[in-house]
Amino acid sequence: MAASTGPIIAIGAITMANRSVFNDEPVDWKVPVGTAMAALLFAGAERAVGQTMVRLAYLALITIVFARVDPKVPSPAESALSWFEKR
Template identity: 80%
Template structure:
């Protein structure tokens, strides 16, 4: 398995969980399909550019945690903050 596969799969899992579990939105089936395609593309990119693809995957993971992917759904960091404040 390529080194960039873990961060890419984490991006997909975070997006799906944040959207459907924490914010009661319907499941968007484009996310797991796009995640699988992206994981394959990043594995190929690792062969071409090496460590740069892995770094880009981790930058994308941090971005997804703090930025909104869908404008109407809060980011995972916002959802976690809301959950902590409700307790």
């Protein structure tokens, strides 16, 4: 397994959990399919480019935590903040 695969799969898992578990939106099956495709592309590009793709995967992971993928669904950071405020 390539070094960039872990962060890419984490991106998909965070997106799915944020969308369906924390915000009660229906499961968007494009997310796991896109995650699998991105993991394959990053693994292939990692062979050609090297550590740059690993760094890009971690940058994407950090970005997905703070950015909204869908305008009507809060980002994972916003969801966590509202969950902690309720407690």
